[in-house]
Amino acid sequence: MIDTLDDLDVEGTTVGVRVDINSPIADDGSLADDARLRAHVDTLSELLERGGRVAVLAHQGRPGGDDFGTLSPHADRLSDLLGRPVDYVDATFSQAARDAVRSLEDGDCVVLENTRFYSEEYMEFDPDRAARTQLVANLAPVLDAYVNDAFAAAHRSQPSLVGFPTVVPGYAGRVMESELDVLGSIEETPEPRIYVLGGAKVPDSIDVAWSVLEKDLADHILTAGVVANVFLIADGVDLGDASSDFIYEQGYWDEIDRASDLLDAYGDRIALPRDVAVDRDDGRHELGVNALPPQEGEAAMDIGSSTLAYYERLLEDAGTVILNGPAGVFEDDRFELGTRRLYGAATGVPTSIVGGGDTASALRRLGVEGFSHVSTGGGAALQMLTADQLPAVSALERTVDAA
Numbered sequence: 001m002i003d004t005l006d007d008l009d010v011e012g013t014t015v016g017v018r019v020d021i022n023s024p025i026a027d028d029g030s031l032a033d034d035a036r037l038r039a040h041v042d043t044l045s046e047l048l049e050r051g052g053r054v055a056v057l058a059h060q061g062r063p064g065g066d067d068f069g070t071l072s073p074h075a076d077r078l079s080d081l082l083g084r085p086v087d088y089v090d091a092t093f094s095q096a097a098r099d100a101v102r103s104l105e106d107g108d109c110v111v112l113e114n115t116r117f118y119s120e121e122y123m124e125f126d127p128d129r130a131a132r133t134q135l136v137a138n139l140a141p142v143l144d145a146y147v148n149d150a151f152a153a154a155h156r157s158q159p160s161l162v163g164f165p166t167v168v169p170g171y172a173g174r175v176m177e178s179e180l181d182v183l184g185s186i187e188e189t190p191e192p193r194i195y196v197l198g199g200a201k202v203p204d205s206i207d208v209a210w211s212v213l214e215k216d217l218a219d220h221i222l223t224a225g226v227v228a229n230v231f232l233i234a235d236g237v238d239l240g241d242a243s244s245d246f247i248y249e250q251g252y253w254d255e256i257d258r259a260s261d262l263l264d265a266y267g268d269r270i271a272l273p274r275d276v277a278v279d280r281d282d283g284r285h286e287l288g289v290n291a292l293p294p295q296e297g298e299a300a301m302d303i304g305s306s307t308l309a310y311y312e313r314l315l316e317d318a319g320t321v322i323l324n325g326p327a328g329v330f331e332d333d334r335f336e337l338g339t340r341r342l343y344g345a346a347t348g349v350p351t352s353i354v355g356g357g358d359t360a361s362a363l364r365r366l367g368v369e370g371f372s373h374v375s376t377g378g379g380a381a382l383q384m385l386t387a388d389q390l391p392a393v394s395a396l397e398r399t400v401d402a403a
């Protein structure tokens, strides 16, 4: 049983609120999409209106990535969305951060700096050890309560997600509460059940594939995006140097062996693309897998039209579809077809559940709507839908009692 905001006596309480406002970032450093910030408005408004003193904790990107950076633009945008001043401090747990938290008054809000600017936050720990990290050990003493609303990051066992509730009474925020409510009963959704695994987080997708196939939760897995490219290579298809180099550079080369093991064990339930789209003469050019490899320098950027027709047929009979990850590089108009058509077809399935930051942003951009549930989380939603426990949720279940 997890306590929620209904169980928290908010007035005059200093609350550390972990949100997931990890967002696409434009070339000029501004937010390219604010959907994840909007999602947390209810939780933050409620805490502030009930007289809470709110310190927001969040991450943005991964170390070394193009979207890794400061939460300053997020604070400005949150201020617009909440309709009240939101301060920002470029520190997370130092004296400056602690002073900023201590000086909060009832109804005040400050955004602390990106938790992942500190190396421990990008490591995984058990909750007790996470409580001894610099972030938690230094910040917890200035907090009276901890609210976790970051469902989208709840599959990570990182200090800001599992450490605080070990030492500060923890509560689920409104986003966390509603996601757990909707996604907690996968076994009860209509069959046949199809999982569509696209996007670029290949290790997460392969973990999910193993789990849902082993547990017999998935009747079919449809592969798309970079995930499909890894499976195609595992299946012996020569995708060419450009796609292979991309997979290697992402550090996903070992995933080819894992994909190959999955194909050996469950190949009859895993659908692979029959054709792919490459960039040729500045346009979209589709190639059947039998016609691969592509020309020098061409990479598989989307699934092709024959694959889409094949996947659409499989979706016609599905009772439930669970989708994560764009089917291609949707940011480029030439390669948005796979995502638009595949996700469009999924809206016709009786129960359709979609997750993922980039996925949600792709769907808004492409105007695809009509799903049963659009989750704020991608990997987290998928892990929930494997019927596995999320570390951050377990940490809330075992939180210390309020004094």
Ligand SMILES: Nc1ncnc2c1ncn2[C@@H]1O[C@H](COP(=O)(O)OP(=O)(O)O)[C@@H](O)[C@H]1O
Pocket: 198, 199, 200, 201, 224, 225, 226, 229, 300, 301, 302, 324, 325, 326, 327, 328, 329, 330, 331, 355, 356, 357, 358, 359, 360, 378, 379
């Ligand atoms: N074939 C492909 N080659 C390279 N990148 C791809 C391909 N297909 C999809 N992508 C990229 O995957 C990214 C999104 O993946 P991911 O982060 O896993 O999604 P989500 O945030 O929804 O979980 C997008 O930036 C998209 O351009």
Ligand SMILES: O=C(OP(=O)(O)O)[C@H](O)COP(=O)(O)O
Pocket: 020, 022, 061, 062, 152, 153, 156, 355, 356, 357, 358, 376, 377, 378, 379, 380
């Ligand atoms: O964007 C996120 O996950 P998602 O891409 O699975 O939706 C979360 O912010 C978690 O980020 P992470 O996958 O870098 O730990």
